Amino acid sequence: MEDIQRRLLQKSKKARLEQIGKTVSFICILFIVVVVAAIFYFVMSKGLATFVKDGVNFFDFLFGTEWSPGTVGADGKPLTGALPMIVGSFLVTLLSAIVATPFAIGAAVFMTEISPKIGKKILQPVIELLVGIPSVVYGFVGLTVVVPVVRRTFGGSGFGILAGTFVLFVMILPTVTSMTVDALTAVPRHYREASLALGATRWQTTYKVVLRAAIPGILTAVVFGMARAFGEALAIQMVIGNAAIMPASLITPASTLTSILTMGIGNTIMGTLENNVLWSLAMLLLLMSLFFNILIRIIGKKGEFKS
Structure with a gap:
């Protein structure tokens, strides 16, 4: 009877440790996901501000060949060709x-x-x-x-x-x-x-x-x-x-x-x-x-x- 109780206690301790390990792993994974999502949000929000806030045309930015963001071109638009x-x-x-x-x-x-x-x-x-x-x-x-x-x-x-x-x-x-x-x-x-x-x-x-x-x-x-x-x-x-x-x-x-x-x-x-x-x-x-x-x-x- 004592052996059965000891085994049950050992199993319960192992189960608790396993549960703690799973919880810690989940928290670490969740933290990594949150950090990656925050990086994506920060960079994307700042990057899209060029087109949403400043009114730069996306295709002019992507296919333009002149790069001088502080200078305005002949068409009145900033030179942001990347x-x-x-x-x-x-x-x-x-x-x-x-x-x-x-x-x-x-x-x-x-x-x-x-x-x-x-x-x-x-x-x-x-x-x-x-x-x-x-x-x-x-x-x-x-x-x-x-x-x-x-x-x-x-x-x-x-x-x-x-x-x-x-x-x-x-x-x-x-x-x-x-x-x-x-x-x-x-x-x-x-x-x-x-x-x-x-x-x-x-x-x-x-x-x-x-x-x-x-x-x-x-x-x-x-x-x-x-x-x-x-x-x-x-x-x-x-x-x-x-x-x-x-x-x-x-x-x-x-x-x-x-x-x-x-x-x-x-x-x-x-x-x-x-x-x-x-x-x-x-x-x-x-x-x-x-x-x-x-x-x-x-x-x-x-x-x-x-x-």
Whole structure:
């Protein structure tokens, strides 16, 4: 009888602890949801004020090519065209992803399929080190090394999309590589064994079986790297030139959403058109971040291995 009572007491204590744990977890999740919702509300309310309060046409803002919010154009409307920054952001993001993807896949294949021991002992620590380097260090290296090299090799001032591409390439390479390694490692072992048993070479197995099976994971890594590149501010601001004009070429000064936002947000008064239009740029960044996250989830769900 005493044993039964003791067991019941133990079960009741475990039940209470489990209930407390569930309550704490729920409160933490609710707090995170409230914080995210508050951020969305704040940024969206400030960003939409440009169109609701200040009367700026949304399409003029999105497709206009002249950026000078404190200046009124010939038509009597403020020059709030954000297209140069949007184009600059997408150019550096896409180009850096295109350059980084082959290097990331090659490093991941070497680490998982060719020489896992050397990969874990040498490449893995290097990748982890690159991830932990602050953005300002990448920007300083780009300013002192990349920009002069671009200037001597291609001409111009050295500042522009090309310099920003090289800097972002180095910044997103560790992220894309580590996630690609995870994608290749997640490929079931019997895929490789079945391919080798059918007489395929190791390279044929890697190229036609492992890489193809890991395509959703690799795409997720690339999109995740693009999201990181799209939201980068300090490093790209130091090497792109920060000229709010349509980029004439890859070696002429340009700008991105983040570079113009970080340069101007501290020099404007809250509630003015100059301030609200910068919050509209932040709203675009937030929406693009949401788009990248949704895309990652869609690719991840399609890439789940089924037993």
